[in-house]
Amino acid sequence: MSDIEKLKQRLRDFAEERDWDQFHSPKNLVMALSVEVAELVEHFQWLTEEHSQQLDTKTLAEVTDEIADVQLYLIRLADKLSVNIVEAANNKIVKNAAKYPADKVKGKSKKYTEY
Amino acid sequence: MSDIEKLKQRLRDFAEERDWDQFHSPKNLVMALSVEVAELVEHFQWLTEEHSQQLDTKTLAEVTDEIADVQLYLIRLADKLSVNIVEAANNKIVKNAAKYPADKVKGKSKKYTEY
Amino acid sequence: MSDIEKLKQRLRDFAEERDWDQFHSPKNLVMALSVEVAELVEHFQWLTEEHSQQLDTKTLAEVTDEIADVQLYLIRLADKLSVNIVEAANNKIVKNAAKYPADKVKGKSKKYTEY
Amino acid sequence: MSDIEKLKQRLRDFAEERDWDQFHSPKNLVMALSVEVAELVEHFQWLTEEHSQQLDTKTLAEVTDEIADVQLYLIRLADKLSVNIVEAANNKIVKNAAKYPADKVKGKSKKYTEY
Numbered sequence: 001m002s003d004i005e006k007l008k009q010r011l012r013d014f015a016e017e018r019d020w021d022q023f024h025s026p027k028n029l030v031m032a033l034s035v036e037v038a039e040l041v042e043h044f045q046w047l048t049e050e051h052s053q054q055l056d057t058k059t060l061a062e063v064t065d066e067i068a069d070v071q072l073y074l075i076r077l078a079d080k081l082s083v084n085i086v087e088a089a090n091n092k093i094v095k096n097a098a099k100y101p102a103d104k105v106k107g108k109s110k111k112y113t114e115y
Numbered sequence: 116m117s118d119i120e121k122l123k124q125r126l127r128d129f130a131e132e133r134d135w136d137q138f139h140s141p142k143n144l145v146m147a148l149s150v151e152v153a154e155l156v157e158h159f160q161w162l163t164e165e166h167s168q169q170l171d172t173k174t175l176a177e178v179t180d181e182i183a184d185v186q187l188y189l190i191r192l193a194d195k196l197s198v199n200i201v202e203a204a205n206n207k208i209v210k211n212a213a214k215y216p217a218d219k220v221k222g223k224s225k226k227y228t229e230y
Numbered sequence: 231m232s233d234i235e236k237l238k239q240r241l242r243d244f245a246e247e248r249d250w251d252q253f254h255s256p257k258n259l260v261m262a263l264s265v266e267v268a269e270l271v272e273h274f275q276w277l278t279e280e281h282s283q284q285l286d287t288k289t290l291a292e293v294t295d296e297i298a299d300v301q302l303y304l305i306r307l308a309d310k311l312s313v314n315i316v317e318a319a320n321n322k323i324v325k326n327a328a329k330y331p332a333d334k335v336k337g338k339s340k341k342y343t344e345y
Numbered sequence: 346m347s348d349i350e351k352l353k354q355r356l357r358d359f360a361e362e363r364d365w366d367q368f369h370s371p372k373n374l375v376m377a378l379s380v381e382v383a384e385l386v387e388h389f390q391w392l393t394e395e396h397s398q399q400l401d402t403k404t405l406a407e408v409t410d411e412i413a414d415v416q417l418y419l420i421r422l423a424d425k426l427s428v429n430i431v432e433a434a435n436n437k438i439v440k441n442a443a444k445y446p447a448d449k450v451k452g453k454s455k456k457y458t459e460y
Contacts, residue, residue: 003117003201010208018215019222023276027159027167030152031275033185034379037145037152038268044142045261046253046454048394052142055196064198067189068207070148071200074185081170083179085186086118092183093125100133107134109391138391146390149264153383160376161339161368164278224276233347233431240438248445249452257389257397260382263415267375267382274372282372285426294428298437300378300419301430304412311400313409315416316348322413323355330363337364 004086008079011072026080033073040066119190119201126191141195148188155181234316238309241302256310263303270296349420349431356421371425378418385411 001009015021043063044052055063078085116124130136158178159167170178193200231239245251273293274282285293308315346354360366388408389397400408423430 003119007201007204007208010205014208014212017217018220020224022222023224025164025167026170027162027164028275030156030159030167031271031376034149034152034156035268035272035275037149038265038271041145041149041261041268042265044145045258045265047142049140049142052140052145053195055141060196060198063196064203065207065210067193067196067198067200068203070185070189071204072207074182074189075204078182080168081175081178081182083175083182085182086122088179088183089122089186089190090125092180092187093122093129095180097129102132105133107137109135109138143390146261146386150383150387150390153380153386156376156383157380160373160380233349237431237434237438240435244438244442247447248450250454252452253454255394255397256400257392257394260386260389260397264379264382264386267379271375271379274375277372279370279372282370282375283425285371290426290428293426294433295437295440297419297423297426297428297430298433300415301434302437304415304419305434308412310398311405311408311412313405313412315412316352318409318413319352319416319420320355322410322417323352323359325410327359332362335363335365337367339365339368 002086004075007072008075011076012079015076024076024080026077029073029077029080033070033077036066036069036073040070117201122187123190123194126187127194130191139191139195141192144188144192144195148185148192151181151184151188155185232316234305237302238305241306242309245306254306254310256307259303259307259310263300263307266296266299266303270300347431352417352420353424356417357424360421369421369425371422374418374422374425378415378422381411381414381418385415 015024040063043055043059043066075085077083078088130139155178158170158174158181190200192198193203245254270293273285273289273296305315307313308318360369385408388400388404388411420430422428423433
């Protein structure tokens with residue numbers, strides 16, 4: 001079983017043990033996901049780009065926990081929608097490669113660096 | 116190599132081929148991540164919770180692509196910060212279990228369903 | 231002087247007294263704005279739509295403070311970009327009315343309720 | 346009648362003419378607000394801080410429209426919750442001044458520049 005599959009199962013058990021399935025509609029989970037991402041943004045809002053590449057140990061530990069939260073909610077949401085994240089991500093890279101041909105977008109950020 | 120590791124490598128190649136590494140500071144990536152999550156939120160904003168559980172085929176395909184985008188930016192961000200997502204996620208589940216003891220929070224959403 | 235103009239001036243003084251102007255680039259302010267909105271979302275993520283219309287006194291007071299924060303950062307951002315919010319908002323209502331003709335979108339949410 | 350009050354009234358008419366009141370629960374409006382803020386973030390995600398202070402005419406026009414959208418949804422949300430935005434914003438500045446005393450936070454961003 002893959003890492004993502006294992007995490008999906010752990011989250012199912014976690015929700016079931018707490019009787020939280022009733023709150024986990026996709027609408028609610030997507031809201032919770034956006035809140036977790038903002039907690040990540042909060043750590044970076046006043047940093048320069050350069051500084052954002054050199055986090056101190058304490059901040060990096062907090063950021064690591066927020067990255068984990070985003071990953072967990074994303075897995076939970078995908079589970080509720082029966083979406084296979086890894087397959088979807090691999091497919092999306094192929095689409096992105098076609099959308100942003102390397103020779104046309106090389107070194108350009110404007111409108112091109114979005115996946 | 117795990118699924119996440121493989122995706123990480125594909126994204127490194129993708130950015131290198133396009134000379135996009137220069138734009139991928141953690142500060143910028145976290146902003147891009149928040150934009151992708153909002154594109155996911157957009158699909159759910161006017162739906163009832165019930166309706167959010169029964170997406171039509173077209174919407175589900177679009178939502179799947181947005182989930183993929185969130186996953187890809189999250190992997191890219193974690194890579195730039197040298198964070199092991201799977202390890203972080205597993206550690207976070209343990210912390211959450213301690214923070215929200217099943218017997219105390221059972222069936223309660225308020226302040227307790229946040230991971 | 232209008233209410234918004236007065237708030238703009240108060241925020242200028244506030245930042246100047248704290249020597250915070252150096253952190254208030256539009257890029258940083260837009261990140262801070264997104265964080266404040268997420269703090270608002272956090273209050274609503276596990277509520278039903280119906281419940282979201284009947285907040286208890288404590289939650290409403292907290293939500294009021296978050297709405298204020300969003301308004302303050304929005305004014306600060308607009309000030310830094312020399313955007314007149316009230317004029318922009320009035321212009322946007324006219325555009326939205328043209329984009330969503332009342333007789334065509336009446337009672338429909340899908341793709342139409344976005345301003 | 347103040348600018349905000351006038352916009353509030355225009356938005357009420359706008360929603361009523363389209364029979365959109367049924368979709369405008371605070372929960373849904375707060376989601377829509379977060380989506381509009383992300384459309385604002387999108388314009389800034391790959392810009393340097395310096396560049397974000399010198400937007401070209403086209404980008405500034407688009408950013409102005411997004412700022413307007415955020416303002417409109419914020420007014421609509423506040424209306425639905427019977428929150429007086431201007432009063433709330435003025436009260437919040439007073440709270441922030443107490444929370445971040447000028448002499449203690451002068452020139453420091455970390456944990457202090459959040460309103």
